Amino acid sequence: MTGARGITAGRLAALVVLVLAVAVVATLLITRATDGSGAGGRDGESKGETGDGRPSRASSKGATPGPTGGTPYAYTTEQELVLVRGDRPPTRVPRVFDLADPHRNMVVWTHDGHRVAFFSDDELLDRREDTRLITVDARTGEVRRLPCPGCHDLTPVGDHDVMVLSYEPGPTSAFRIDLDRPTTPRTELDNGSYWQPQLLGATPTHVLTGQYEMSGGDPGMALRLSDLNTAGITVYPRFESNAYMPAALAVVGGGQRIAVAARHNPGGCTAPFPIHILGPKGEVSGTDQSAALPPGYIAGVTGGIGVSDLWWGPDQHLYATISAWTCDKSQDTQDGKKRPHRPATLFRLDGDRWVSAGDQPATVVRPLDRDTRMVLVIPDCNGPVERADGITYCNTGSLYREAAGKRTKVADDVLSLSAPATAS
Secondary structure, eight states: OOSGGGOOHHHHHHHHHHHHHHHHHHHHHHHHHHTTOOBOSGGGOBSSOOTTSOOOHHHHHHOOOOOOSSOOEEEEOSSEEEEEOTTSOOEEEEOOOOSSOGGGSOEEEOTTSSEEEEEOSTTTTTOGGGOEEEEEETTTOOEEEEEOTTEEEEEEETTTEEEEEESSSSTTEEEEEETTSTTSOOEEEOOSSOOOSEEEEEOSSEEEEEEEEEETTEEEEEEEEEETTTOOEEEOOOEEOOSOOOEEEEEETTEEEEEEEOOOSTTOTTOOOOEEEEOTTSOEEOOBOGGGSOTTOOTTTSEEEEEEEEEEOTTSOEEEEEEEEEEOTTSSSHHHHEEEEEEEEEEEEETTEEEEOOOSOOSEEEESSSSEEEEEEOOOOOSOOOOTTHHHHHHOEEEEEEETTEEEEEEEEEOEEEOOOOOO
């Protein structure tokens, strides 16, 4: 039979349960979409966005002001970027990240702290012409994808802009993109000469660039500081280093504060890793790393150090995480000679001397407020690594939330950690 007479009490109860189940599932799907944590579409585009950079209707309707509960931060794994914003559900953006090459995994925050930006994995997957600039709003979780063909490096400038380097139309073409108005045309930047192929960092008004070069068989980095307002260029003396050169830039007291770490003889057991303070007019001054060196250290003979992270803190001090090792001359290979003395731990620059600022392992540190900070701990892998998955083991680690010296694990298999600038 059909019609109302065919519905028994049992069938009616079953129908009510089914309707309630559908309603619950629909609610969960809508919540997932508005949080930006869903995945779907081309290359795992997050729900709540469109391919041309416009937020979808679901993302716009579901946006809620935030965050509540402190400074946002982001971390990456091999498969995604995760934005954590207070007590809101995290925003997850699928993207393949390179386990071994940090230059292909650049993640930056705008200087106003409102957005995190990074490139899609198209270049990594040999689709350079399809590269897009992905941005995530830390206040709402909204995800945008802006076409950026040939783009390969970026840094924040202004309050809410980013500067990108692109292979198109030239190998070092530079553009400025306003992330508050992503549909407006990007502006090409011309510094009167050519842009060096690597962006090391920037303040709202100045950009530090670098170019790897060989001279007499020795690797080095040529650095320039470009003033975006005047187009002035400051050229620094050549640094003995390879292309991996940690840098930290901030505006403190109205002036530009710049620091770089220059790794000598990469891979060598006796390799030094000095940290320099740079002035806006080309000045270079060294720092005293005695407190970070291994026991009995003799430059070029007995040991070495590694700098993993470099950043300006909210107290206007420069911070670094530094590991140290000694050398066993009986071993044949450079890696085999390294004998760990101290894992990467936190140091602070007081005047021109580095002092210990923590004894727990710490590879990357980012403060969230006066009492809380995020800490990423990755194995240093100094010396032989007895692990079949050496690449993964030496480049991923555990992420912790540290409050009052106590650490609580947040995630494993983490590649990188980032947060808005803390010095301004």
